[in-house]
Amino acid sequence: MTHYDVVFSGFGGQGVLFGSQLLAYAAMEAGLQVTWIPSYGPEMRGGTANCTVVISDEEIGAPLMRRPSAVVALNYPSVQKYEPLIAPGGLLLYNASLTLRQPERTDIRCVPIPASDTAAELGTPKLLNMVMLGALLQITGVLPVEAVEQSLEAHLPAHRRDMLETNKLALRRGAELAQTLSVMA
Amino acid sequence: MIAVEPFTEQVVFQRPRAMTGAPTTYCPGCMHGVAHRLVAEAIDELGIRERAILVAPVGCSVFAYNYFDIDSVVAAHGRAPAMATGLKRVQPDKIVFTYQGDGDLASIGIAEILHAAGRGENLTVIFVNNAVYGMTGGQMAPTTLPGMKTTSSPLGRDTRTMGHPIKMCELLSQLDGAAFIARRSLHSPAEIRKAKKAIVQAFKTQIEGRGFSMVELLASCPTNWDMKPVDALKWIETHMVPIYPLGDYKTRVES
Amino acid sequence: MAKQLMKGNEAIAEAAIRAGVEAYFGYPITPQTELLEYMSKRMPELGRVFLQAESEVAAINMVYGAACAGRRVMTSSSSPGISLMQEGLSYIAASHVPVVIVDVMRGGPGLGNIAPSQSDYFQMVKMAGHGDYKPIVLAPATVQEAVDLTALAFDLAERYRTIATVLLDGVLGQMMEPVELPAMRALPTTPPAWAITGAAGRAKNSVVPFRMQADDLEALNLELQRKIAEIARREVRFKEYLIDTTSGSTDKAELIVVAFGTAGRVALSAVKAARQKGICVGLHRPITLSPFPDERLSQLADEARGFLVVEMNAGQMLQDVKLSVGGQAPVRFYGRTGGQVPMPDDIALEIEKLDEMTGHPLDHKIEGPVALRPVDRPARRQETSRTSRN
Numbered sequence: 001m002t003h004y005d006v007v008f009s010g011f012g013g014q015g016v017l018f019g020s021q022l023l024a025y026a027a028m029e030a031g032l033q034v035t036w037i038p039s040y041g042p043e044m045r046g047g048t049a050n051c052t053v054v055i056s057d058e059e060i061g062a063p064l065m066r067r068p069s070a071v072v073a074l075n076y077p078s079v080q081k082y083e084p085l086i087a088p089g090g091l092l093l094y095n096a097s098l099t100l101r102q103p104e105r106t107d108i109r110c111v112p113i114p115a116s117d118t119a120a121e122l123g124t125p126k127l128l129n130m131v132m133l134g135a136l137l138q139i140t141g142v143l144p145v146e147a148v149e150q151s152l153e154a155h156l157p158a159h160r161r162d163m164l165e166t167n168k169l170a171l172r173r174g175a176e177l178a179q180t181l182s183v184m185a
Numbered sequence: 186m187i188a189v190e191p192f193t194e195q196v197v198f199q200r201p202r203a204m205t206g207a208p209t210t211y212c213p214g215c216m217h218g219v220a221h222r223l224v225a226e227a228i229d230e231l232g233i234r235e236r237a238i239l240v241a242p243v244g245c246s247v248f249a250y251n252y253f254d255i256d257s258v259v260a261a262h263g264r265a266p267a268m269a270t271g272l273k274r275v276q277p278d279k280i281v282f283t284y285q286g287d288g289d290l291a292s293i294g295i296a297e298i299l300h301a302a303g304r305g306e307n308l309t310v311i312f313v314n315n316a317v318y319g320m321t322g323g324q325m326a327p328t329t330l331p332g333m334k335t336t337s338s339p340l341g342r343d344t345r346t347m348g349h350p351i352k353m354c355e356l357l358s359q360l361d362g363a364a365f366i367a368r369r370s371l372h373s374p375a376e377i378r379k380a381k382k383a384i385v386q387a388f389k390t391q392i393e394g395r396g397f398s399m400v401e402l403l404a405s406c407p408t409n410w411d412m413k414p415v416d417a418l419k420w421i422e423t424h425m426v427p428i429y430p431l432g433d434y435k436t437r438v439e440s
Numbered sequence: 441m442a443k444q445l446m447k448g449n450e451a452i453a454e455a456a457i458r459a460g461v462e463a464y465f466g467y468p469i470t471p472q473t474e475l476l477e478y479m480s481k482r483m484p485e486l487g488r489v490f491l492q493a494e495s496e497v498a499a500i501n502m503v504y505g506a507a508c509a510g511r512r513v514m515t516s517s518s519s520p521g522i523s524l525m526q527e528g529l530s531y532i533a534a535s536h537v538p539v540v541i542v543d544v545m546r547g548g549p550g551l552g553n554i555a556p557s558q559s560d561y562f563q564m565v566k567m568a569g570h571g572d573y574k575p576i577v578l579a580p581a582t583v584q585e586a587v588d589l590t591a592l593a594f595d596l597a598e599r600y601r602t603i604a605t606v607l608l609d610g611v612l613g614q615m616m617e618p619v620e621l622p623a624m625r626a627l628p629t630t631p632p633a634w635a636i637t638g639a640a641g642r643a644k645n646s647v648v649p650f651r652m653q654a655d656d657l658e659a660l661n662l663e664l665q666r667k668i669a670e671i672a673r674r675e676v677r678f679k680e681y682l683i684d685t686t687s688g689s690t691d692k693a694e695l696i697v698v699a700f701g702t703a704g705r706v707a708l709s710a711v712k713a714a715r716q717k718g719i720c721v722g723l724h725r726p727i728t729l730s731p732f733p734d735e736r737l738s739q740l741a742d743e744a745r746g747f748l749v750v751e752m753n754a755g756q757m758l759q760d761v762k763l764s765v766g767g768q769a770p771v772r773f774y775g776r777t778g779g780q781v782p783m784p785d786d787i788a789l790e791i792e793k794l795d796e797m798t799g800h801p802l803d804h805k806i807e808g809p810v811a812l813r814p815v816d817r818p819a820r821r822q823e824t825s826r827t828s829r830n
Contacts, residue, residue, distance in 0.1 A: 061707070061712065065783065236638035236640065257644065258647045261501060297494070297497075
C-alpha cells in the first residue's frame with residue numbers, strides 16, 4: 001500500500017502552492033488518489049503558508065494530520081514550526097540556505113538542501129520550490145522525477161512556458177543534491 | 186306606423202382586461218383600488234398583459250395578485266425588488282413590476298430598492314405612499330409626516346427622536362441607474378389622470394430597456410388616518426404634497 | 441474524460457454549470473468565495489445569468505424570483521450568510537419552487553471565524569426559518585462527491601419542487617482532489633407549466649407563499665409533509681465502510697462510528713487504524729442528512745454494541761443518531777468546534793474508549809457515563825428489523 005503525506009511550508013511567494021500542487025497533479029496523473037489542501041484565511045495574507053498533500057492508492061480519509069510524516073520547509077519559520085510536529089521516523093527536508101539553526105531531533109530524518117543557493121546558481125532564485133520538490137522525490141521515491149516533469153509540461157501556466165526547461169533543470173538538480181547527500185549519509 | 190330609433194349600446198367604461206374582477210378587500214375610501222386600476226389600464230393600453238409579471242408586497246396589497254389577471258408572485262416583506270430582479274434577469278423580455286407600500290419599500294426593503302435602482306435594474310416600481318403601515322393598523326412609517334399621530338407615535342412623530350420622512354423619489358433620483366422617477370398623487374381626478382400618464386411612461390421606460398423606473402403615488406388611508414375619505418383626500422393635498430412635492434424627479438432618455 | 445485536480449468550491453461551480461444552472465445570485469463570504477468568483481467568469485461566457493447581490497438577503501430573494509420563473513437557479517454562501525437566507529428559504533418552501541443552495545460551513549456562532557465547521561447542521565437540516573418544512577440536505581465527503589451531489593441536488597430539487605442543499609465545510613471547499621466532471625447537460629427548453637412567465641395564451645399563474653385561511657394553510661402544510669415523507673421513503677443515501685452485516689460474519693462491526701462530510705472521511709482513517717488494532721468497528725457516513733438514514737441506523741443498533749458520533753460541532757447530528765438508535769445501544773460523542781478539524785488519532789482514541797466502555801459483546805457489564813444498552817431488547821424492535829432486512 002502506498003500512502004504518503006507531506007506538508008509544504010514557506011513564505012508566500014516561495015512557490016509553496018505551485019510546488020505542492022505539482023506533486024498532486026503528478027500523483028493524479030499516475031493514477032493515485034490525492035488530496036491537496038492549503039491553509040487558508042488571514043494567514044494567507046503574508047507570513048507562512050502551508051499546503052498538505054496526501055497520496056495513496058486507496059480512498060483517502062483524513063486530508064490533514066496532526067503529525068505529518070514529511071515536511072518540506074522552504075524557510076526557517078517552517079523548520080521551527082514543524083520540527084516538533086513531524087511523526088517519529090518522519091522526514092524534514094529543509095532549505096539550508098535560509099536556516100539559522102540545524103534541526104535537533106534525532107528520531108526523524110533531517111535533510112538540508114541548499115535550495116535557495118542552488119536556484120540562484122541556476123539563475124532562477126524563484127525555483128527553490130522545484131529544487132526542494134526534486135529532492136523530496138529522490139529521497140522518498142513517492143513518484144519518479146519524470147512523472148513530475150510531465151505534469152510540469154501539462155500544468156505550467158501559459159505565461160511561464162518559457163521557464164519549462166529551467167523548472168525541469170531545478171527539479172533534477174534538487175534530485176541530484178538529495179542523491180549526493182544520501183550517498184554521503 | 187311609428188318609426189322606432191334602433192337602440193345602440195355603447196360601452197363607455199369597463200373593467201380593464203388586466204384585472205380579474207375579484208372584489209377587493211380594501212377599506213372604503215382606500216386608494217389601492219384606484220392605483221390598481223391605473224396600472225391595469227396602462228398594461229392594457231401598452232398591450233403587455235401577456236408578458237407582465239406582478240411582484241406583490243407584504244402589506245395591504247399582498248392580495249394584489251388576486252386582482253390582476255396577470256402572472257403574479259408575492260415577495261417577502263421589502264424584498265420585492267430582489268425577487269423582481271430574479272424574475273427579470275432570467276426572462277428579460279417580460280415586463281416585471283413591483284407594487285409596494287411605504288413600509289415595505291422605504292423601511293424594511295430600503296436596501297433592495299436602492300440597489301435595484303443603483304443597478305439600473307430594468308424594472309418598474311409602483312410605490313404607494315400613504316404615510317402609515319396600513320395592514321398592521323396604522324403604525325408610523327418612514328414616510329409618516331412630522332407631528333403626524335399614528336398608533337406607534339400616539340403623540341405625533343417627533344422628529345428629534347423618530348426622525349424625518351424619507352423621500353424616496355429625491356433619494357433614488359440621485360442614482361445613475363434610475364431612468365424614470367416621478368411622484369404623483371391620487372387626491373383628485375386631475376391628479377389621477379397625471380398619475381396614469383406617469384405609470385404608462387414608467388412601463389415604457391422598461392419596455393424600451395432604459396433601466397429602473399418608479400412612480401410614487403401619494404394615497405390616503407382613511408381608516409388609519411381616522412378621517413372620512415373625502416377629508417383624507419384633502420389632507421393629501423394640504424399636508425402630504427408640501428412634504429412630498431409632485432413632479433418628475435428623473436427622466437433619463439438614453440439607456 | 442480525464443480527471444482534473446479541482447478545488448471543492450470551483451468543482452461545485454463547474455458541476456452546477458454542467459447540470460444546467462441558468463442563474464446564480466450570491467454574495468462574497470469566505471470560505472465559499474471561489475464559487476462565486478468562478479460563476480462570475482463562467483456564467484456570462486455561457487450567456488447565463490450571474491449577479492452579485494447587495495446582501496445574502498437579496499441574493500436568496502433573487503433566487504426565489506428566478507425559481508418562480510421555472511429556471512434552474514442556485515446560490516452559495518457560508519454559515520452567517522445562510523443565517524440571513526433563512527427567511528427567503530421559508531418563503532421558497534411555502535411556494536414549492538425548486539432551488540439549490542450550497543453552504544460551505546465555517547465556525548460560529550456570531551462572526552465566528554472562517555475555519556471549517558459543521559455547525560450549520562441544525563440550521564440546514566432542521567431549517568432555521570419559520571414554519572414546517574424540510575429541505576433535502578446532501579453532505580459530500582470528497583470533491584468528487586461534491587460534484588456528483590451538486591448534479592443530484594438539481595435533479596431532486598426539480599423532481600420534488602423543493603429546496604436541495606449541498607452542505608460541506610471549508611476543508612472540502614478549499615481542498616483539491618481529482619474529479620471527473622459530468623458532460624454538459626442541455627438547458628431545459630420549456631419552463632414548467634406552473635412557472636411565472638407571463639399569462640400568454642393561458643390562465644394566469646400565481647406563486648404565493650401564504651394562505652390566509654387556516655384550512656388552506658393546513659392543506660399547504662400537509663402537502664409539504666406528504667412531500668417530505670415521499671422524499672424520506674425514496675431518497676435516503678449513505679455510505680458504509682467495514683460494516684459487514686452478513687449474518688454469522690466474523691467481520692461484523694460491533695461498534696459503529698457515524699460521521700458526515702469531512703468528519704466522516706477523517707473518521708475513516710481512524711476506523712481503519714482501530715481495525716488494525718483488532719477493534720471491530722465500522723463507519724456509517726450519511727450522505728443525505730435530510731432525509732436522515734434513521735431506519736438503517738436503527739437496524740444497525742439491533743446488533744451494535746455502541747455508537748460514536750463524530751462532528752465538527754457540539755453535537756447536532758448526534759440528536760438524530762440518538763433518535764434513530766432509540767436507546768438500543770449507547771451513543772458517545774466526539775466533537776470539535778471553533779474551526780478545529782478532528783484528527784484521526786483523537787477519533788481512534790474515542791473508538792478505544794467506546795470499546796472499553798461497552799465491553800466484550802458477551803459481557804454486558806458496562807461502566808462509564810454512558811446509557812446502558814438493555815440486555816433484553818423489546819421484541820417488537822427485533823421483529824421490525826428482521827422484516828426490514830429481508
